[in-house]
Amino acid sequence: MSAALLSAAGVTLSFGGVRAADGVDVEVDTGEFLAIIGPNGSGKTTFLNLCTGYLRPTAGSIRLEGRDITGLSPRAIARLGIARAFQIPQLFAEHSLLENVMLAVAAEQGFWRPLRPLDRPAHRKAALPLLELMKLDEHAERAVSELSEGIRKLADIALALALRPKLLLLDEPTSGVSNAEKFALVETLAAALHNENVTAVFVEHDMEVVRSYADRVLVWDQGRIVADGPPNAILSDPRVLQNVVGVT
Amino acid sequence: MQLIPYAVAMAGIATLPLAFPWLSFLFVLAIAMGFAALGVALLLRAGLISIGHAMFYGLGAYATAFLTRWGVTDLMLLLVGTAAISAVAGTLVGAFVVRYRAIFFAMLNLAVSMVFFTLVSKLYALTGGSDGMRVGAPTLFGRAYSRAVIEAVLLYGSLALLVVVGFLVHRYLQSSMGQALSAVHTNEIRLAYLGVSVRAVLLAAYAASAALAGIGGFLAAVAIGHVVPEMTYWTASGQLVLVAVLGGAGTVAGPFIGAFFLEAVRSLAAGYLAESWNLVIGVALLVVIFFLPGGLHGLMHAGFVPRGRAA
Amino acid sequence: MSIVLPLLVDGLAEAALIFFVAVGLTLVFSVLRILNVAHGSFYSIGAYVAVLLGTWVIGRGYAPALTFLSMLLAAALVAVVLGPAIERSFVRWTYGRPEAVQILVTFALFLIFEDLQKLAFGVQPYSQDAPMQLLGVSSIAGVVYLNYSIALIVLAVAVAAGLRLLLARTRFGKLVTAVVADREVAQTLGINTERVFVSAFTLGVFLAALGGALASATSGVAPGLGAEAIVLGFAVAAIGGLGQIEGALLAAVIVGISRVVAIYFMPELQPVAPYLVMLTVLLVRPFGLFGSPAMRRL
């Protein structure tokens, strides 16, 4: 058995005529900070949807620590240790930011206690440091529907982190975050992930971010991985420069 | 200090019937309806509208009638029995309907309740058909009492039940399971991505809502002494939805406020409106939707409660 | 066989009536994206108006054949009077609002209609039998059929085919199809979506009222008819897949047959047979036979 944390083999899915995943083979090793780049519509989000069970591949298989998770529901896969942050933030609009994170904390610590308040010290104690880490603590009590898109992106990541996953999938974590804050955010994320021993895969458009932080880069095009290697090698490949960097 | 209005209301419900004994019956009926509407309100939190919940109200009532027919007359046993029966029925029906949202959920509840209504109306040998069933005289801890005593027990018992169950439901709504209801409404997919079973969240709420409606049906059955199929008809379900929305579905007190309000209107206007009660309900529902989105409770608290803390 | 065939004709005739409700519901849903709980009221109002008109025709001594015309007239009248008025007032207000609000508003309308009918027509059943008498019976191979029932089945199939033609061949149909495919694009193309909404809604009202008018000749019209119509109509629309005309037709046939099967094997189950079919179909295919889930992109 391979030591890979996540492995995909021959994963395929089409939407009508569009091949959003066209026989994807990839292995992600524990501890990696892996970047996915590629033009819009190349199937990056679809790959995350497949890994988390939101979409089912028509062919191929996905394994987590050697265990076949193909076709499991997003809930089952989340419980097995894959968490996800979304390209468009997915939050609970009627709750405050703190309550959002506490719901995630409760999901991780034990959800099925009908008479125990969500807002309890143990949940706060787990949620507040996450908000601090993401520099969100000043917004803790505000309704998420009032927050700006950039803040909501960070909140979305905080929810995923609260699950203490083995593998974190981040879909364009820095889109919507200002250029000035991008690097600080990825720096914090990388450090936090390293501390908690979390493996992460992140879709990213900013090549400087990729160059500075990724251990490895996958280049996506039309549902396929067309290049895979360390950032310096990949980002100096003229094909990649033309296909990806040229577009973004 | 937020408790003061509630304490005043409780004291009023407890003492007014001493001066006006005929109020006792009305109050018990209002509390019964409030329980059923609270069940509807739980589901409203998840954005789900059941237009069939009178089925569980009727189920609690018919279960009470059957239990007394079979010799179970103790009020405590009846309460526990009917709550358990409706919770089980809620779990079975819920296992099917919580897979659906929006109009599907509403209509499937309506459909199931119409099947139930058809059955209790048509199975004449068992349920007495449209004549309904008599509810046997209740006892308490093995002893029979006069009607006057039973009426007092019902009033103060249902008040106590309101406080205890109301507190439990309040706690439930504050828990992760309860808070997850509105999370289902706002972002079901994210909840699943947190590893939480959305179905389990909804099924628990549905079973609880059925049990609450069943308790309401039990109180009404004992108070009236007779149960009829109309209790389960879809227009009765519509009334429960109105009461939940009217009072404000966001709180435990809301449905009870709505129920007392509606019961008051009905007894004051019975002579004029009996023939067109559904019309009144429908118009009131439109008025609340168009003009009072927070319900009566929201109206009373407007300006007093900081935003986001109203629950 | 000699028992089954008449039962089958009966079952399919009833299914045909429900099909009129279901197809209107489905049409309105696909164009306006709302499911109108008050839709069943149009069925019962159509039935009442048809009986009143039919009784008037007979009472004045006109030819009984005119009752067919009066049924059609009743449906048209209900559609023209109620369709635009309801769409422009309450229904329009709910566009773009949460589904919960749409359900509450149309449900409130349903409650109101229920009592308005009671106030207008009382609670005693109304009926007319001229149309059924007029068509009489025919006997094939020794088995007797009501011609009216056969006519209902033929009419339902004709209406389904007519709707298909209307949508595929006419200018109105093209407009509707464009609005169903993409409302925003249709709007930017200069299509008057509001007009399409009113027309589609009114057509839906007409179909439901026509079903009720035709039903008034087969059984008594009394309070509660509308509730049954909306629930059965919804069941048929849901089994077929919301928005699917052919799906509704197939579902109506299945529901009709299920009733026959129930009558044949377990008569007590007959009233609940359509619901059992709905339950089974939705358990296996949550979006109906021809429906498909709408998935949110993440």
Ligand SMILES: Nc1ncnc2c1ncn2[C@@H]1O[C@H](COP(=O)(O)OP(=O)(O)O)[C@@H](O)[C@H]1O
């Ligand atoms: N749910 C869906 N239905 C139909 N087509 C889809 C769906 N999701 C993605 N696609 C299509 O699949 C392709 C890949 O999309 P996506 O994975 O979102 O790309 P990326 O994230 O790389 O921009 C695109 O052509 C997109 O239009």
Ligand SMILES: [Mg+2]
């Ligand atoms: Mg994407």
